[in-house]
Amino acid sequence: MTSEPIGLALVGCGRISAAHLSALADCNPLFRLIATVDPDLxxxxxxxxxxxxxxxxxMTEALRLPDVEAVLIASPNALHFEQAMSAIDAGKHALVEKPIAETGAQALALAKAAEAVELVLAAGHTFRHGPAVQSLMEHLPTFGKLMSVEVSQCVFWDGPQAPWWADRSPVEGLILSLFAPHALDFVQLVMGKEDPLRVHAEAARHQSGWQAEDEAMMLLAYP
Structure with a gap:
């Protein structure tokens, strides 16, 4: 750890950025916000x-600043891969809002690129750092043999909470990209090193405010 605050650039100043800015204020003096980036100036x-x-x-303008050592990417999902790779190419550490990328191949490419130049690349999985999950993990060895894990997440929205939600196509997906990273990260956390043998997913759309799915069910079979 350096004795000086880590210079940070925030990329994306929309809905989720408020949570990051609040956390950043709480992390003072460990971090110092050097720059913000958004197409809405x-x-x-x-x-x-x-x-x-x-x-x-x-983002190019912010990456040129020598005081920027790390980048926090809180932009729409479709931009995560390109922006995270730009940060790595510029020699900056990167914390990326989940999902870290939209495909497994992209996520792996980011991981390899960061590892090759010894930079920190992390996904913003807020749930795993909450007190409930931390307490569960601390006591997990005392619970006996793990037979199954069920995760249910229910939220009512009366319309898109961010403009890009409305533009997501059924192929690109909506609720799976918003909620599944939280659920899958938790399941993988408690499963440890085990990977699923099979994955089944179904989705449906009930809300007219967007094109992609707003309800989904996933079933994962583990060894």
């Missing part, structure tokens, strides 16, 4: 102002 400026940071329209 007013949004970038609003996020930057309380921290005395600079604001930019493009």
């Amino acid at each position: 007013q949004a970038a400026q609003a996020a930057a102002e309380p921290f005395g940071a600079k604001s930019f329209l493009t």
Whole structure:
């Protein structure tokens, strides 16, 4: 750990950025917000102002700043891979909102790229760091033989909570990309080194406010 605050650039100043900015304020003086990036410059400026940071329209501008050592990517899912790879190519550590990428091949490419240059690459899996999950993991050895895991997540939204939600196609997916990373990360956490042998998934759409699915069920069979 360095004695100086780590210089951070926030890429994406939409809905989820408020949670990251709040956490960043709590992490003072470990981190210092150097720059914010968003295609909506007013949004970038609003996020930057309380921290005395600079604001930019493009990530390229922020990556040029020598004080930026790490990048927090909180942009729409489709941008995660390209932006995370840009950060790694620029020699910056990266924390990426889940999902870290939209395909397994992209995620693996990011992991290999970061490992090759000894940079930290992490996915923003907030649930696993919460007190409930931490307590469960601490007591897991006392629970006996693990037979099954069930994760249920239910939220009501009366429409898209971020503009890009409405544009996601059925092929790209919506709720699976928003909720499944949390559920799958938790299941893999308690399963340890085991990988699933089979995966079955079904999805449906009930809400007219978007094109892609808003309800999904996944069944994973483990050894």
